[in-house]
Amino acid sequence: GVKRHFPLTKGTVFRRRIGTVRAVDGVSFELKGGKTLGLVGESGCGKSTTVMEVMELAKPQAGRIAVNGVDTATLSPSERRALRTDIQIVFQDPAASLDPRMTVEELIGEPLTVHDVPAKEISRRVRRMLELVGLEPSYARRYPHEFSGGQRQRIGIARALVVEPKILVLDEPVSALDVSVQAGVINLLEDLKQQLGLSYLFVAHDLAVVRHIADDVAVMYLGRIIEYGDSDAIFSNPRHPYTRALLSAVPIPNPQIERTRERILLSGDLPSPTESITGCAFRKRCPLYAILPPEQQNECETRAPELRTVEGRDVSCHWAEQDILQPA
Numbered sequence: 001g002v003k004r005h006f007p008l009t010k011g012t013v014f015r016r017r018i019g020t021v022r023a024v025d026g027v028s029f030e031l032k033g034g035k036t037l038g039l040v041g042e043s044g045c046g047k048s049t050t051v052m053e054v055m056e057l058a059k060p061q062a063g064r065i066a067v068n069g070v071d072t073a074t075l076s077p078s079e080r081r082a083l084r085t086d087i088q089i090v091f092q093d094p095a096a097s098l099d100p101r102m103t104v105e106e107l108i109g110e111p112l113t114v115h116d117v118p119a120k121e122i123s124r125r126v127r128r129m130l131e132l133v134g135l136e137p138s139y140a141r142r143y144p145h146e147f148s149g150g151q152r153q154r155i156g157i158a159r160a161l162v163v164e165p166k167i168l169v170l171d172e173p174v175s176a177l178d179v180s181v182q183a184g185v186i187n188l189l190e191d192l193k194q195q196l197g198l199s200y201l202f203v204a205h206d207l208a209v210v211r212h213i214a215d216d217v218a219v220m221y222l223g224r225i226i227e228y229g230d231s232d233a234i235f236s237n238p239r240h241p242y243t244r245a246l247l248s249a250v251p252i253p254n255p256q257i258e259r260t261r262e263r264i265l266l267s268g269d270l271p272s273p274t275e276s277i278t279g280c281a282f283r284k285r286c287p288l289y290a291i292l293p294p295e296q297q298n299e300c301e302t303r304a305p306e307l308r309t310v311e312g313r314d315v316s317c318h319w320a321e322q323d324i325l326q327p328a
């Protein structure tokens with residue numbers, strides 16, 4: 001049946017556009033209120049471009065990005081401006097994203113200065129933000145180099161939150177941190193989401209973290225989303241051969257309750273984005289393609305798979321129902 005990407009209440013026009021989205025494929029997803037969408041894929045898959053499109057509220061090269069049920073392409077200029085303030089970003093490397101010459105107070109307060117907030121009020125809000133992220137208010141007078149990586153990332157989070165956004169884009173927020181402090185930052189992010197009713201776009205290549213934090217997951221390959229839907233559904237039963245290979249490499253947190261999963265190996269590298277590809281873009285690396293009978297392989301070679309609904313999520317593989325793919 002026809003499945004809409006975004007739960008809009010009305011709008012047949014929009015629904016017709018969705019039809020186009022599915023045909024052109026590309027990047028279509030929704031950031032839902034109070035939820036976390038995990039965006040995963042290898043480096044070079046288009047995650048950074050997608051982050052930029054979300055931050056700029058730019059129209060994706062192909063596809064649609066919706067926020068709380070509203071297609072961002074349909075926003076008026078004033079709605080767009082308002083939504084821009086509502087979306088803030090936390091970068092991967094807090095050391096690189098925080099100006100070392102600025103005090104913590106200046107760093108966290110800076111986004112407020114453009115909003116004409118009086119200095120006293122900025123100072124008060126900065127201290128409240130520090131408390132919110134689990135740091136001493138007295139740290140406001142110090143400089144970034146006086147802090148550990150985990151503390152610096154908390155400062156980055158405080159800076160993103162000071163303008164009271166509704167959505168945080170978390171671009172690999174813990175991958176530059178020591179493993180020993182990652183959990184603390186992840187837990188903080190989860191607490192903040194609850195407390196402030198935030199939505200997250202959580203970009204990561206670490207699937208173990210995404211599994212822990214995401215409500216929905218979008219898996220990207222070569223600038224397209226190849227599997228998208230409920231996190232639990234995808235993690236417990238991935239249907240795209242690429243997702244299955246990625247997940248097979250993730251350590252299983254509780255071996256007691258899950259069947260043993262061996263690693264599925266991918267051959268080759270990502271093809272260059274400019275290389276023109278007939279049929280399925282994943283074919284050259286696809287472990288399922290490699291073991292299909294010739295008539296099914298022929299489909300992969302000649303027809304690019306579109307996203308379609310299989311077992312409750314969207315997946316772009318002609319043979320997503322197949323269970324013959326065995327681990328290496």
Ligand code: SF4
Nearest residue numbers: 280283286300317318
């Ligand atoms: Fe692999 Fe074919 Fe599915 Fe593409 S369509 S992912 S090549 S099985």
Ligand code: MG
Nearest residue numbers: 214215231232
């Ligand atoms: Mg989950």
